[in-house]
Amino acid sequence: MTDNNINKLCSVLTDIRKKVPLVQCITNHVTINDCANILLAYGASPAMCEAYDEVFDFVKIAQALYINLGTLNKEQEASVILAAESAKIHNIPVILDPVACAAIPRKINVINRIFQVGKVDVIKGNIGEINFLAGKSSNVKGVDSLDNSEGALDSCKILAQKYNCIVAATGENDFITDGKSSAIINNNTPMLTKITGAGCMLGALCGAAAGCSEDKFIATTSAILSMNIAAEEAFKEAKAPGSFRIKLIDYIYDLTEDKLRKGGKIIWQ
Incomplete structure (x- = not known):
């Protein structure tokens, strides 16, 4: 890692804890409590505000909007579109998690509508979802990706250039790009695949980071590295899914700049 990127990445964590960004989450009902x-x-302030009659005005006071399409019902569909429109009007960063877009065709219609009325700053999905959105073949099982890392960065770059946003594909390795500069994170633990909602929680963290930083590429990289380092630490202590899930949140709480700086395994391109 370059010294400049290290310092900027680590400072995102400190900024979150100083500024306590309000993150509005319209997310799936399976993992709403974990998010x-x-x-x-x-260090952020969560608000799980999804009621159609409230979202437009609530976006105004939030520092970021996290949209997760995992359990999309009709009211949520209307709410995410309205919230995305409000976020564009009020210049609030939006993180889009296109859960199951490769498995459920309706999700693509909603994603297209979000881009029609709003502006997305970060797309964060698993490798299968990102491959699918990039127009490539993808191998998924419901909400889970079965794709390996081959070609993942290229898919991210295609999407980043298409939508002029940051794109992150998560898997055994994580890929983040703005279409020009890229980061590959090699921190991880397979235990993240054994709990429900690891990706949803990560999307929420990306919202907090984006709400505190003008540099959304560095912010997204910082959030993903934070999740992975906390997961690695949690797995050292908890070897089973139930205790790991609890320890993951504990180690997110215990994160420091020093842990990010010393533990990060990032290739910058």
Whole structure:
């Protein structure tokens, strides 16, 4: 890592804890509690505001909007579109998690509508989802990706250039790009695949980081590295999914700049 990128990446964590960004989450109902708790542990303020009659005005006071399409019902669909429109009007960063877009065709219609009325700053998905959105073949099982890392960075770059945003593809390795500069994170643990909502929690963390930084590429990289380092630490202590899930939130809370600086395994391109 270059010294400049290290310093900027680490400072995102400090900024989150100083500024306590309000992150509005319209997320799936399976993991809503986990998203709220990990945001609190990270230093942010979660708001799980998704009611159609409230979202437009709530976006105005938030520092970031996290949209997760995992359990999309009709009211949520209307709410995410309205919230995305409000975020564009009020210049609030938006993180889009296109959960199951490769498995459920309806999700693509919603994603297209979000881009029609709003502006997305970060797309964060698993490798299968990102490959699919980039127009490549993808191998998925419901919400889970079965794709390996081959070609993942290229898919991210295609999407980043198409939508002029940051794109992150998560898997055994994580790939983040703005279409020009890229980062590959090699921190990870397979235990993240044994709990529900690891990707959803990560998307929420990306929202907190984006809400505190003008540099969304560095912010997204910082959030993903934070999740992975905390997961590695949690796995050292908890070898089974139930205890790992609890320890993951504990180690997010215990993160420091020094842990990010010493533990990060990042290739910058």
